Amino acid sequence: MIAMKLHINTDYTGISPYPIMIILSFIVGLFVQYYFNVKRGINKNTSCKLILISPVMSVICAVLLTYYSSGRKYFGFSSIGGLVGMYMATLISAIIERKNGEIKIMLENCTFALPLMYSISKIGCLFAGCCHGIEYSGFLSVHYISNTCAEMALFPVQLLETIAFFIIFVVGIVLYKMHSRKSLYVTFGLSVSAKFIIDFFRESHNGKVLSFNQLLCLILWAVMIAVSWLYKRRKCGRFCLKRN
């Protein structure tokens, strides 16, 4: 059996791939979101404002979550913080424009784009050596080589996430093209579940029953259930509806 291994040297003399992939993930994700927004009838002005606000809110929330979850010890980028920032930006843009129905459509388009953004950003993590997996020397193990630490053979958890979330993105788009009303919930549910399960293979999970990220995933599940339940029960009170 061929033991395929990835050897990655994390001593970069030029620019590290990590910021490049983060920026690329924003560019691609925001383009997908913009494309879907315009295709589905959202005003171009609103869609452009969203491109402006989303990266700012995403970065700020990502940094804030890492800062406070580490006990104010260090800064970093948290993917769940970034997700919250993207949703907040979308919600704010939709509420300010105040056109009925646009909030749901913009949040749907954000949900479709997020797995693709996460998939691309994890390529940066793979090359930077962060968010790495547990010790593993089997098929496709990642061997990090660096002048600052000993060579490590680890589970390719970032690669697994890249592939898994790309598949989730494709599944979401296929379901959307098939006009399935479940496409939104399937995309979001699969994303949160994949993040939860894959976290078991991360080195930071060692010695814990549930990691901080997994707890956040459970919260996201609860938020999804609560939002869908509240949405079904809402009555458009401003209208005092009369049926024809």
Added chain:
Amino acid sequence: MVVNYYEVKNCRYEIYDNCPVLFPPDDTAESLLREYGFVKLIDGRWCKFLSVTEYQHILHGNVNFDISYNPLKYTDSENTGNNRFSNILSILSLICFAVGIEPFLVMSFTPVFVFWGFAIALVIAARVITPKNIFAKVLSILYIIVGIIITILIIILIIACQHMCDSCINAFNDCHIPG
């Protein structure tokens, strides 16, 4: 009920997800639908979510949206009150932002997040209550610009720190202890 929404004729008035909407005929051009604010639902259908004034227009027995539709007839008369309230919220937002500048300069982040968080929340509230309020609009643009500048500074700081660490480590690696 059949409603003519400007150039989009023979729309079907229905209730969708507890909101009044218009569904256009299937053969209507998408470019025309986009022009008049129709959106595409997840099930593939195009529809127009009616605003409160548009809904009131239909409730009054009108099925045509043309020059006879005057949204001002149904507009909330307390608009000026909302505008004043938005101005107060905007001023409070500006005060919170100004108070947060000093802790930012001395790198004490918790008060910065608190004050600037309030500033952002207040300006969002002002924009939601009266979207046309100029003061709130200008403040929100200012906050976005500040946010972009800070984001760029954070990225530059991270890159600079990484380069500093790399050059320190390379310097140690080049040290050879004799013997």
